[in-house]
Amino acid sequence: MDDLKFGTRNKRGDWTPNEPAKTAPLFVFPPRPLAVLKWLPHYFFPYNALFFLSAWAWWLWVVPDTETMRRLAWGWVLWLLAVNAVAVFLWYFAFELRLYIRRAQGTRFKYNARFPADTPSDVFWFRSQNLDNMLRALLSGVPIWTGLQVLVLWAYANSIGNWLSWADHPLWLAVLCLLVPIIHETHFFLIHRLIHTPLLYKWVHSVHHNSVNPSPWSSLSMHPVEHLLYFAPILYHLVIPSNPVAALFQLHLAGFGAVPGHVGFDRIELGEDIAIESHAYIHYLHHKYFEVNYGDGLIPFDRWLGTFHDGSKEAEARMQERYRRKVARLNARRAATAPDTAS
Template sequence: MDDLKFGTRNKRGDWAPNQPAETAPLFAFPPRLMAILKWLPHYFFPWNAIFAASAIAYWALVIPSMETMQTLGIGWAAWLYAVNAICVLLFYGAFEVHLYVLKRQENRFKYNGKFPSEQKNKAFWFERQNVDNMLRTFLSGVVIWTAVEVGMLWAYANGYAPWLSFAERPWTIAAVALVVPIIHEFHFFCIHRLIHTPFLYKWVHSVHHNSVNPSPWSSLSMHPVEHLLYLGTALYHLILPSNPILMLYQLHYAGFGAIPGHVGFDKVEIGGDKLIDSHAYAHYLHHKYFEVNYGDALIPLDKWFGTWHDGSAEGEAQMQARYRRRKEKLAARKTRMEVTGAAE
């Protein structure tokens, strides 16, 4: 597959798509009906359908009985941790092996031309990004994922969360299922802006941003506080008219859904001329520039708040202009403080 038909590569070997990143047309005004209809299949396939199917499979094959979950216990919590860890290992590992270990498509469609394994970095445990990212994923990420899952299932089993059956309220359940990605996007944008405040960035979010060149295991490589904030998206179902399957879908959308944004490749080759779009470009630009694209472009929140970067020259100019305005504002504030101090 010739990736230069879809983008360009610079002298460093970094690849960028020809088309700038776009926000979904769902919230465009005036409404663009044809654009929405053309985009709609991408809302479901492949990623959202995978995460929804995994939630259904969990409910059918993994989740203990309601009677068991009425009482918090180490046994069933450990069972869920084991299943979550195995599924993360298989799902994340499949991308890691295909793209980074076997390098089956070499660096075709790879945003950053280098592979993390090629460089040691003291920012990571054992100076290895992959080792650090994997340990943080299993020692903190999957632990907190399981804790949220256990807490929510216990709440459902004891009647503390609203539980609607599909037979009784099919349209309500369908509506909530449709907005699960929108709930995630809103939640992610809000907590992401929060942890980019100076104090929380330094002590919490910088752990995730150590992976400037993200790879699959970077997806859940976070500080425990960020894991709790990020995976806490499932807690909305304590007040939403919902049920355990939709709560699991919400949790899987966050846990498994972190992969596409961190896979490091714009497209994944799956044999022959078949490609799967990762839709990772906007989030890759966030890892590259830090202060843009706090959301995932489903809702144009970054456009509304002036932090959107689509990867184009215009987007770069807007970002640099924003940096200059902030620098000028800080300089003016410093001057005022100096003048005030001198006057006193």
Template sequence: MDDLTSGTRDKRGNWRPNDAIENAPVFVWPIRPMKFLRWLPSYFLPWNIIFFAISAVFWFLLTPSREALETIEWGWVIYLFARNSAIVILFYGALELRLYVKRRQGTHFKYNGKFPSEHPSDVFMFKSQNVDNIIRTFGTGLPIWTAYEVGMLWAWANGWGPWATFSEHPIWLICFGLILPILHEFHFYCIHRLIHIPVLYKWIHSVHHNSVNPSPWSSLSMHPVEHLLYWSGSLIHLVLPSHPLLMIYHLNIAGTGAVVGHVGFDKIETGEDGAFDTHAYAHYLHHKYFEVNYADGMMPLDRWMGTWHDGSKAGDKIMQDRFRKKKEKANARKGEA
């Protein structure tokens, strides 16, 4: 495919799409039903349907029995850790292998024209972004993901929490499952703004932002405190009536789904003339500019809060004007002091 039919590449080899990013036509007034219906398939495809399918396999085939879950034992805890690790290795590994190791599509649709492996840096362990990211993913990311899952499965098995069944509450559980990606993004926005407070950014979130040019393994490369906050959104299943399948789906949206914003490519080619959208650009811009797009672009939270960047040149100007005003205010405060 010719990526220049839908985007432009600058002198540094960085690619940007021609079309500006749009928030989902959900939180708008007046309601635009036709635009909503045209957008709706992209809410499910390709990612959310994949994450739900993974979760269904996990729940129906790869989760211990309720009797086993009643008592926390190392055997099934390690088993869940291995199961979660396997999906991350398969999912992240496949994208990394295709796009960054074998480079099957070169820099077609790649936002940053450089590949991290070609640019070692002292900010990473062993000067390697991938090595550093993998160590952090398996060192604290997956253990904390699994710890949340272990705690909630144990609570379900022992009757702790407002758990429900699909036979008794089908409409509620289906609706709850449908909005889980939205709930995840709202929670992500809230904790993301929190850890951009200067002191928290310096000691916690800067670890993730070391990957200015993110790749799949950057997805869960975080400080342990950020991991704890990141998966805390799943605790809603101990507050609202839910089902373990939906809880596992929620964890997968956050865990397996973290790769969506870090894949580094706007489209993944499936042949000479085929490709599918990654929806990665909004979060890539956050890694590039740091103080924009704290949400993932589906909800208009950044637009409401004045931190939205739609990827266009007009968006660049709005961002630069905001940064300039922020700098002027900071200088004025220094002058008064």
């Protein structure tokens, strides 16, 4: 595909889409029903529908029977850990292999023209972003993912929580599954702002931001504390009336759904004239500029709070002005607290 029909490339080879990033037409006033109807297919396909189906697949073919899960035992816990690890490896590696190892698209639709493997850095284990990111995902991310999954399934098997059946409550559970991405977005925005506070950023979130030029494995390259916070939304299903499939969907949306936002390409080519949009641009800009786009755009939190960056020159100017005011406040504070040496 000719990516220059959809964007521009600068002298460094970095690609930028022609259209500024947009947030979903939800939670806007006045309401825009036609825009919502036009946008709805993007809400379902391909990612949310895929992760909902994967949650059903886990429930049908991976999760043990209720009687087994009533007791915590190494057998079924290690089984879930193994399946999750294999699934994560295959899903993440599929993107990594095509886009970053074989480089089948070259730099078409790639925001940052450089490939992480070409720029070793001491901030990563073994000076390799790809190896560092993969090891952090598999050694910390998957075990914490599995631990929370085991806890919720054990609670379900022991009737801890308000669990509903699809046969008795199909309407509410369907609505709940529609709300799962909104729950994820809200939780993600709140914990993301939290871990951008100076202390937590230094000791926790900076691990994730080492990947300024993110690639698929960067998705789950986090400090264990961030992994715990990131996967925590599954615990909401112990409180709200829910079903194990909805809880698994919540987990899969976080675990598998992180990849599109970190893939580093605006579109993933499937053929000569066919490509799937990654919806990665908003989060790519967060990795690039750090203090913008704390959410992914499903809910316009960043627009409401003045931290949205759509990639345009106007947004760049607003961001620089916000930085200037921040520096001015810090300098004024330092001046006010500095000892008076005039005497």
